[in-house]
Amino acid sequence: MPELPEVETTRRGIEPHVVGQQVTQVIVRQPQLRWPIPPELGEQLPGRRIESVERRAKYLLLKAGDGNLLIHLGMSGRLRVLPADTPIGKHDHLDIVLASGQALRLNDPRRFGAALWICEDPAKHTLFVHLGPEPLSNDFSGATLYKASRKRKVAVKNFIMDSKIVVGVGNIYASEALHRVGILPTRAAGRISRARYDQLAIAIKEVLQASITQGGTTLRDFVGADGGSGYYQLELAVYGKTGQACPRCGPAYRIRNVVLGQRSSFFCTQCQH
């Protein structure tokens, strides 16, 4: 389930293999992803040269002339660069074949991902217009969270997972960051002080950055762009640890699980308030 660190790791993994490459062919085997892969992708992309691979939120943008290939990995998507004649496997929905003889191959069992062709400036696209700041940028801070949260009654965990507030904070890192700073995920966003939001913003940056540094995290099925393991190496304190001892409070206190906004949330009632 790619979170932002996995997407960034994927971006870095594919970048050297695709930038500067001309696309020779687009092979769509299964167009029914989150949105259907548009015919324009196959019509426009061949013959173009990929100029850059950028990331905005969890979207990857491959710039090719006046258009962009947008890719979202959903929760089970993987991108790999491999020889174009590599036998296809189950759920290999899309190949972008390159002049180098390699192909960028999208595999996505659950098909929550997307591949779109965007002609306009991506920043003006409806998917991007309402996005909040990048969590690792200087545009994101405790002030961002504090200002946006006044009078908001939504649970703080849902609040920090709202892409209009800040992008790229997924379910795992939301729980982890809140535990780090001792904030209860159920607490109303509007009832948290500026000082605590300063800490929270730092914690979000820390967990995301640490995970990117580790080369991406995952629970199960992430494999890096070159096929290497992206298995989660960063120690998770609370996510998925229901019933286990809180690493901060010791064996007398157990991690609890509550569903917020239809997402499992993990926390310790002793050290989080």
Next chain:
DNA sequence: AAAGCGCCCTGAAGGC
């Protein structure tokens, strides 16, 4: 405007 939740999908895990 804000909040809540349905939905898209497959595979893993658990129950019987």
Next chain:
DNA sequence: TGCCTTCAGGGCGCTT
């Protein structure tokens, strides 16, 4: 063993 059910998850978009 095998079938069935449940759950997981990102995030758009509809409803209240």
